[in-house]
Amino acid sequence: MSLIEIKNLHATVDGNAILKGIDLTIEPGEVHAIMGPNGSGKSTLSYVIAGREGYEVTEGDILFDGKSILEMETDERAIAGIFLAFQYPVEIPGVANTTFLKAAVNARRKAAGEAEVDAMQFLKLLREKTKLLGVTDEMLKRAVNVGFSGGEKKRNEILQMAVLEPRFAVLDETDSGLDIDALRIVADGVNALRGPERSMLVITHYQRLLDYIVPDKVHVLAKGRIVASGGKELAQELESTGYAGYADTEAA
Amino acid sequence: MAMERSYPAVLADRYAELAPTLAHHSVGWLNRLREESAARYRSAGLPTPRVEAWRFTNLKDLVATDFALAQALPPVALDSLPRSSLLAVNGHVLAFVNGKLRADLSTLDDLPAGVTLLPLSEALRREEGILSAHLGRVVETVENPFIDLNTALMEDGIVLSLAEGAVLDKPLHIVSIGVSTQGGDKPVAFFPRLLAVLGKNARATIFESHAGIGDGAYLSAMLSEIRLEEGAHLEHYQLQNEGRAAFHIANAYAQLAAGAVYDHFALQIGSRLSRNEVHAALLGEGARCHMNGAYLGLDKQHLDSTTFIDHAVPGCSSREVYKGVLDGQAHGVFQGKILVRRDAQQTDGHQLNRALLLSRGAEVNAKPELEIYADDVKCSHGATVGELDETQLFYLQARGIDRDSARALLIEAYVQEALDEIGNAEARLPFQRLVGGWLKSRKD
Numbered sequence: 102m103s104l105i106e107i108k109n110l111h112a113t114v115d116g117n118a119i120l121k122g123i124d125l126t127i128e129p130g131e132v133h134a135i136m137g138p139n140g141s142g143k144s145t146l147s148y149v150i151a152g153r154e155g156y157e158v159t160e161g162d163i164l165f166d167g168k169s170i171l172e173m174e175t176d177e178r179a180i181a182g183i184f185l186a187f188q189y190p191v192e193i194p195g196v197a198n199t200t201f202l203k204a205a206v207n208a209r210r211k212a213a214g215e216a217e218v219d220a221m222q223f224l225k226l227l228r229e230k231t232k233l234l235g236v237t238d239e240m241l242k243r244a245v246n247v248g249f250s251g252g253e254k255k256r257n258e259i260l261q262m263a264v265l266e267p268r269f270a271v272l273d274e275t276d277s278g279l280d281i282d283a284l285r286i287v288a289d290g291v292n293a294l295r296g297p298e299r300s301m302l303v304i305t306h307y308q309r310l311l312d313y314i315v316p317d318k319v320h321v322l323a324k325g326r327i328v329a330s331g332g333k334e335l336a337q338e339l340e341s342t343g344y345a346g347y348a349d350t351e352a353a
Numbered sequence: 354m355a356m357e358r359s360y361p362a363v364l365a366d367r368y369a370e371l372a373p374t375l376a377h378h379s380v381g382w383l384n385r386l387r388e389e390s391a392a393r394y395r396s397a398g399l400p401t402p403r404v405e406a407w408r409f410t411n412l413k414d415l416v417a418t419d420f421a422l423a424q425a426l427p428p429v430a431l432d433s434l435p436r437s438s439l440l441a442v443n444g445h446v447l448a449f450v451n452g453k454l455r456a457d458l459s460t461l462d463d464l465p466a467g468v469t470l471l472p473l474s475e476a477l478r479r480e481e482g483i484l485s486a487h488l489g490r491v492v493e494t495v496e497n498p499f500i501d502l503n504t505a506l507m508e509d510g511i512v513l514s515l516a517e518g519a520v521l522d523k524p525l526h527i528v529s530i531g532v533s534t535q536g537g538d539k540p541v542a543f544f545p546r547l548l549a550v551l552g553k554n555a556r557a558t559i560f561e562s563h564a565g566i567g568d569g570a571y572l573s574a575m576l577s578e579i580r581l582e583e584g585a586h587l588e589h590y591q592l593q594n595e596g597r598a599a600f601h602i603a604n605a606y607a608q609l610a611a612g613a614v615y616d617h618f619a620l621q622i623g624s625r626l627s628r629n630e631v632h633a634a635l636l637g638e639g640a641r642c643h644m645n646g647a648y649l650g651l652d653k654q655h656l657d658s659t660t661f662i663d664h665a666v667p668g669c670s671s672r673e674v675y676k677g678v679l680d681g682q683a684h685g686v687f688q689g690k691i692l693v694r695r696d697a698q699q700t701d702g703h704q705l706n707r708a709l710l711l712s713r714g715a716e717v718n719a720k721p722e723l724e725i726y727a728d729d730v731k732c733s734h735g736a737t738v739g740e741l742d743e744t745q746l747f748y749l750q751a752r753g754i755d756r757d758s759a760r761a762l763l764i765e766a767y768v769q770e771a772l773d774e775i776g777n778a779e780a781r782l783p784f785q786r787l788v789g790g791w792l793k794s795r796k797d
């Protein structure tokens with residue numbers, strides 16, 4: 102069974118039609134990349150998958166493990182194993198990063214009928230993950246994303262993914278704002294999580310990320326539709342030609 | 354029918370009733386002070402919302418209540434009061450039940466040299482010179498009927514006096530407990546009085562916990578007079594956690610001489626209707642004042658925080674941050690006036706007030722007021738009223754945290770940030786505990 106199946110997805114944001122019939126199927130263990138011009142609907146797709154308020158599905162369906170998730174709340178989807186690394190991670194003053202991560206871990210444990218995580222055990226788990234991603238103890242103590250540099254915010258997203266171990270992760274431009282070293286660290290972090298059971302949808306503007314996180318498939322999203330799909334060489338092609346060839350593909 | 358500017362002077366007739374029973378009526382100057390105050394109060398009455406300063410807080414329910422003066426001590430065991438409703442502070446304790454001293458609940462340990470600390474009733478009995486020298490002086494020229502009401506009807510309270518350079522070794526914890534009457538008895542009213550005089554470079558810390566036992570009404574109306582001489586430093590922390598049918602009208606007036614520091618924080622979470630006024634007059638160069646607070650309202654609570662900072666001379670600074678959280682149909686009021694007089698050049702005055710509304714029925718009225726007559730000043734104020742941030746809620750939910758828990762996390766963060774204004778971490782702790790309890794008890 103496919104892990105995620107998006108069928109003829111139409112969605113509106115505040116009443117404006119943004120997604121206009123997306124079909125996308127991802128098998129367990131696969132990594133797909135989505136590229137596409139600014140404003141083509143990539144982030145919108147990620148929010149619709151995460152179930153953000155105000156993003157209304159008007160037609161079509163999203164199946165996870167063969168079951169529709171459209172009626173599920175955002176937190177229910179997260180607990181089912183869907184993760185979104187935000188293009189613009191949100192600052193939460195007054196909530197320490199550790200507190201936040203622990204609340205997220207405990208929410209999962211509660212749903213699974215397990216006791217809350219032991220504080221020492223949690224710190225140990227956190228240490229392992231942070232070392233890999235170059236997240237400092239100091240960043241863990243600070244309020245979520247407050248005062249983090251752009252790159253630190255992105256690393257923090259991947260740290261959350263590493264701690265929560267989702268089965269399906271959408272990474273929305275996780276590479277933007279990263280310097281070359283940070284890009285490699287983040288890509289290593291992502292690759293460490295690749296496995297036969299875990300699938301990913303990587304949204305990016307740059308072929309460079311896909312040199313590190315090599316996708317099984319690449320799709321081009323333009324004006325709310327997938328207008329081309331191919332192997333990883335499609336990304337290279339786009340690098341040289343741009344999106345010019347796809348700009349007019351929208352049916353009138 | 355057009356509303357008049359004043360309500361009738363409730364309790365005014367009680368003065369005649371009280372006068373002969375006052376233990377201290379032999380003190381001539383005090384009797385005169387009381388009589389003048391009673392007369393002024395009787396003719397002025399209480400302000401209606403037609404009076405600008407009372408636009409947002411209507412005393413009609415208070416005026417409609419037929420209060421009696423608190424009589425003998427109710428035989429209340431303080432065990433019936435959950436400890437968690439008071440600040441947990443280690444220090445000297447002066448405890449009052451319905452305004453009357455409870456010696457059995459008070460502990461005044463050995464006091465350091467230069468410190469006088471005693472109940473007002475005792476100070477009056479001893480005719481302490483400090484009383485005739487200071488009582489009523491700080492508020493002499495202020496028009497406020499609650500000052501007159503307190504002066505006319507006060508029976509007990511706290512007198513703290515520090516000689517030059519003296520330091521109060523431990524915080525003073527003033528505990529005021531209102532016990533509502535049972536059955537057909539009239540609700541009680543009481544009028545605690547604090548007089549604090551800190552000599553040059555003296556230092557002290559005062560905590561106040563105002564709490565209640567029982568579900569009925571009562572009126573707690575404290576008046577504080579604070580005089581800080583040159584270089585004196587007072588930390589003054591207030592918790593208003595009165596019973597949920599109680600009225601709380603408190604007024605604190607501080608005068609600061611040159612280089613004096615007044616650090617104030619007030620947390621309001623109790624009562625059905627409260628007005629906590631704090632006034633600081635910066636009368637000597639280099640005086641500094643921090644006037645901060647938070648209010649957390651539920652159900653139909655009405656919580657009013659009114660402050661006034663008077664920059665009278667050059668080179669003083671004030672910083673004020675108030676934050677509120679309102680749920681249910683609670684109504685919050687913040688009025689913050691900063692007056693910079695013509696002579697008060699190089700004034701540094703900042704004010705910020707923020708309110709978080711958690712429900713459609715909740716409401717806040719904020720009135721920042723900067724009145725500046727000097728030209729070389731640094732003054733600012735900011736005000737925001739908002740709801741929980743949907744983007745933050747979505748982010749938390751996207752990590753699996755359910756909406757109620759996500760809201761609770763954000764509310765807690767907001768409230769804890771308000772407490773961060775308490776510069777002294779040790780003083781912050783008891784407030785954090787209280788707020789933790791409040792957060793747990795409120796349900797989404």
Ligand SMILES: Nc1ncnc2c1ncn2[C@@H]1O[C@H](COP(=O)(O)OP(=O)(O)OP(=O)(O)O)[C@@H](O)[C@H]1O
Binds near residue numbers: 117137138141146
């Ligand atoms: N609240 C809204 N109301 C109307 N239009 C919106 C709203 N939010 C987003 N849009 C529009 O939806 C379109 C898709 O936006 P989206 O953020 O999904 O683009 P994107 O592909 O992620 O772009 P980028 O590469 O710049 O991140 C844009 O044209 C945007 O202006």
Ligand SMILES: [Mg+2]
Binds near residue numbers: 143145
């Ligand atoms: Mg985007």
